[in-house]
Amino acid sequence: MVNLKWIHESFPCYSNRHSSNHGSTSSIPSSPTEYRKAVEALQQEERQLAFDAAARSKASKTEQDAALILEKIREKERESLSGTPDQFLANVDRINSGDLIKVAQNFPKGAHLHCHFNTVLHPSFLVSQARDVKCMFIRSTLSLDSQSDNFKNAAITFSVLQDSTQGADIFSPSYEPLAWMRYSKFLERFPGGRENAEEWLASKMILSLEDAHATDQTIEGVWDLFNRSTQMMKGLFNYESAFRNYIGNAIDSFVAENVMYAEVRPNFYDRYIVSDDGKEQLDHHAWMRIIQEEVAAKITRLDATDKRGSFKGLKVIYCAPRSIKNEDMAWCLNDCISLKKSFPDLICGFDMVGCEGRGNPIRDYITELLHFQRTCAAQNLTIPFIFHAGETLESQGETDNNLYDAILLGSKRIGHGYALPQHPYLMQLCRDRGIALEICPISNEVLHLCASMRGHVLPALLAQSVPCTVSSDNPAYFRSSLSHDFYQTLIHHDSMTLYGWRVLAEWSIEHSCMDSEQKADAFVTWKASWEQFCRWIIKFGPDILNFPSSPGIVDGGRN
Known part of the structure; x- marks a missing residue:
């Protein structure tokens, strides 16, 4: 709860706003020095209401030194x-x-x-797990024909299916979208081999800077990409x-x-x-x-x-x-x-x-x-x-x-x-x-x-x-x-x-x-x-900040 009594006592002009004497300036600090003191008092009152006030007040010397170093970092x-x-x-x-x-x-x-x-x-963890699963299958919304530009836009899904499942060829120009291909075959056929395939697949599940912040991107659009990754x-x-x-x-x-x-x-x-x-x-x-x-x-x-x-x-x-x-x-x-x-x-x-x-x-x-x-x-x-x-x-x-x-x-x-x-x-x-x-x-x-x-x-x-x-x-x-x-x-x-x-x-x-x-x-x-x-932190900080190990002796270290 804000200490309203303190505000009224320290700043009578606040109370005056609610009185008939709206034009009075007698309570305004009369000098820059008084004004600075009033500002400091108001800021101190606010700090006492901060969510971390109790942690600050009970901080040990070690915590205080670590906090100063973290500020410098x-x-x-x-x-x-x-x-x-x-x-x-x-x-x-x-x-x-x-x-x-x-x-x-x-x-x-x-x-x-x-x-x-x-x-x-x-x-990449789940992609690598799948490479040795015999019954893992993969499918795409678009053909991954090497002559096409579908690699960016294709939505990919996986499933473990019965071994008897008939496999299609994702890389064929005549591939029927959403037909399953055995994943081991996919890795063999992918341009550049298995490593390229796994890197490409993992990257399709990560939202890039362009995905998230393109000038024409919208909340709806980024959620579409998010859901594609989830699927x-x-x-x-x-x-x-x-x-x-x-x-x-x-x-x-x-x-x-x-x-x-x-x-x-x-x-x-x-x-x-x-x-x-x-x-x-x-x-x-x-x-x-x-x-x-x-x-x-x-x-x-x-x-x-x-x-x-x-x-x-x-x-x-x-x-x-x-x-x-x-x-x-x-x-x-x-x-x-x-x-x-x-x-x-x-x-x-x-x-x-x-x-x-x-x-x-x-x-x-x-x-x-x-x-x-x-x-x-x-x-x-x-x-x-x-x-x-x-x-x-x-x-x-x-x-x-x-x-x-x-x-x-x-x-x-x-x-x-x-x-x-x-x-x-x-x-x-x-x-x-x-x-x-x-x-x-x-x-x-x-x-x-x-x-x-x-x-x-x-x-x-x-x-x-x-x-x-x-x-x-x-x-x-x-x-x-x-x-x-x-x-x-x-x-x-x-x-x-x-x-x-x-x-x-x-x-x-x-x-x-x-x-x-x-x-x-x-x-x-x-x-x-x-x-x-x-x-x-106290040990780590001085090595990267180039000052002695005790921040208390650093000029300006407590500012």
Whole structure:
């Protein structure tokens, strides 16, 4: 709450505006010195209301020194990027060669709460997995005749099919679109061979700078490209060996990013994945058993190394498309309940996925969603809603109204929530009820919610102390990682500092679906990692900034 008494006492002219003496200037500071003092007092009052004020006030000497060094590293990084475009995709190669990304990678991020499971890893991982699968097939919307220019525009999909499937020739001028070709044959026939083929396929799933920011690109257009990538990725993910291998490698990527816990979002609308020979269908219970087995195996291996205790686990948010029929949504909700009973420690929430502007609003499924909540309550099951909502530029439109629905239905967190600053009362409710937003900076930029991170709503949300976490959404499509998302928050926003990063990491643990005992353990591990990280900055900084190891003795070091 703003201290209005202080404002009235310090600035009587504010009160005078509400009196009859509108022309009085007696309360205006009489000298530049008094004015500077008044400005400093007002700024200090505002700092005390900042979301990171408590972290600043309790900061240790080590944290204070690390924060000063991080400021200097940011200044140096900004100088190196001076004159370059603001967009992430325009700068990613420069970012990857700089020093600030190294700091972001070493930063202990806590929990990663918004990542779509099949896009955690670079597309090349799934492409390479497919090369040895005998029954993998590929198809295209256009012939890939070497004399054509269809390679750019062709939409590609994959599927594991029966070995007896008759294969077509994608490279023939007479190829009939969407006819299947055996993938091994495709790799043999592709111009330049297998390596060129795999590089081309992976590149088609990544949104380029031109894809995202061409002068004639629109929100609709970039979502078309996004959905094309999703369809292409789908068939590379939905078979047994790829699904199984993905889990351990995804956890390795989390550990490499200094993420200690993750909540992933698979799309459960596909009711089966298939065995590698295409003969068997593995239902959702089989999916969950595979996830359970692979997570346990990976944690056991991590605990046997020097990474003991560094990764606390993984949970699953059940996702259904927001475009399906009501009866299909009812099936998904019942399936979610069934999986929760069988895997109580793994299923942690329910969400709807897909472009909000193209799908149905949450309230279209209100009958099914309320029935789901009553059933959970009757059976003593805890499956909170964790809805995507407000991923839009609309104000008071159908898509924007998902924010009202999410809050009324008790959503534990809100995915994106980009439109929330247009709703001051909803912001207040999120703050008062502890509904955290899962902010995905790079995704929001690439999908045209903001022109660049400079125009992102995160600072406005944090200025109102709305709890936020930072996530990567679909990093496979954006040449990014969670470290890049944190990098973006720091490089473009003066209000974000080391202390802000600390608060974001702590909020990610606090607002996760871990139980109280798991959270307590996670906080103990995270705090030790945080202290180690601050010491690392103090050691790392002087080497790249060319000043002595103690920033307190540097001329101007505390400015």
